[in-house]
Amino acid sequence: MTRTIAITNQKGGVGKTTTSVNLAASLAHCKKRVLLVDLDPQGNATMGSGVDKRARSATVYQVLLGLSTAEAVRLRSEAGGYDLIPANRDLAGAEVELVGLEHRETRLKAALAGIAEHYDFVLLDCPPSLNMLTVNALVAADAVMIPMQCEYYALEGLSDLVNTVRKVRQNLNPTLEIEGLLRTMFDPRNTLAQQVSAQLQEHFGDKVYATVIPRNIRLAEAPSYGAPAVNFDRGCKGSQAYIALAGEILLRSGLAQAA
Numbered sequence: 001m002t003r004t005i006a007i008t009n010q011k012g013g014v015g016k017t018t019t020s021v022n023l024a025a026s027l028a029h030c031k032k033r034v035l036l037v038d039l040d041p042q043g044n045a046t047m048g049s050g051v052d053k054r055a056r057s058a059t060v061y062q063v064l065l066g067l068s069t070a071e072a073v074r075l076r077s078e079a080g081g082y083d084l085i086p087a088n089r090d091l092a093g094a095e096v097e098l099v100g101l102e103h104r105e106t107r108l109k110a111a112l113a114g115i116a117e118h119y120d121f122v123l124l125d126c127p128p129s130l131n132m133l134t135v136n137a138l139v140a141a142d143a144v145m146i147p148m149q150c151e152y153y154a155l156e157g158l159s160d161l162v163n164t165v166r167k168v169r170q171n172l173n174p175t176l177e178i179e180g181l182l183r184t185m186f187d188p189r190n191t192l193a194q195q196v197s198a199q200l201q202e203h204f205g206d207k208v209y210a211t212v213i214p215r216n217i218r219l220a221e222a223p224s225y226g227a228p229a230v231n232f233d234r235g236c237k238g239s240q241a242y243i244a245l246a247g248e249i250l251l252r253s254g255l256a257q258a259a
Contacts, residue, residue, distance in 0.1 A: 003253055004122040005179055006141035009148055011157045012128035015184035018219055019147045020125035021048040025228035026246035028081035032120040038087035039133045045125040046086040050079030050226035053088040061090040063111045065097060070111045079227040095132045105172055109140035130164050138168045143179035150183055150196035184213040211245040
């Protein structure tokens with residue numbers, strides 16, 4: 001059964017795309033069939049998967065507007081070992097165009113319905129804002145993963161995001177749940193980071209992943225080589241953390257024995 005996870009946080013620079021790309025590659029390494037959907041007009045997940053966003057004439061933009069199908073647009077990320085529905089700058093205009101369309105909140109869900117069954121996991125890399133693209137992801141998803149840094153402003157933004165998830169659950173997707181909170185760019189020497197981490201665990205309990213993603217230069221370098229870090233340098237601490245995260249997700253999903 002397919003598990004669709006929206007990876008989102010309206011705050012930028014929290015490691016959302018790094019998480020999307022490296023989790024996709026880690027799950028693929030565990031012999032799972034994975035589709036990554038890039039919903040960010042910056043197209044960073046596309047580039048980080050080794051695909052030139054500038055060379056793509058058909059992207060998720062055409063899929064959302066009904067100009068093409070998800071099956072026709074998807075391609076293989078050889079660098080990541082998973083399938084990808086790419087994005088580029090064209091997507092920036094999609095939100096304005098979606099406003100005037102029927103069923104605007106459910107277009108991604110409808111588009112993925114035809115191919116989702118071919119995958120164990122569909123990961124949705126959302127833009128760093130709570131816009132119509134993010135709403136489409138939340139409606140299409142079974143669950144939400146929230147990557148976040150352990151700092152004060154992150155807690156403030158987390159409250160807004162949880163409220164948005166609650167509203168989407170009430171009005172558009174009654175089965176939507178929070179898959180988990182992922183602590184990223186974590187520095188254990190930072191007292192504030194430790195305090196915020198403790199607060200997260202106190203308030204969200206087992207919704208906080210046991211896996212913590214450390215600050216790691218190799219994670220930052222990998223996109224410039226057009227590959228997920230877990231394939232670029234599997235032995236680095238960042239890669240090992242994402243491989244552990246994949247194992248934790250498989251365990252939660254009851255798929256660990258099949259990995």
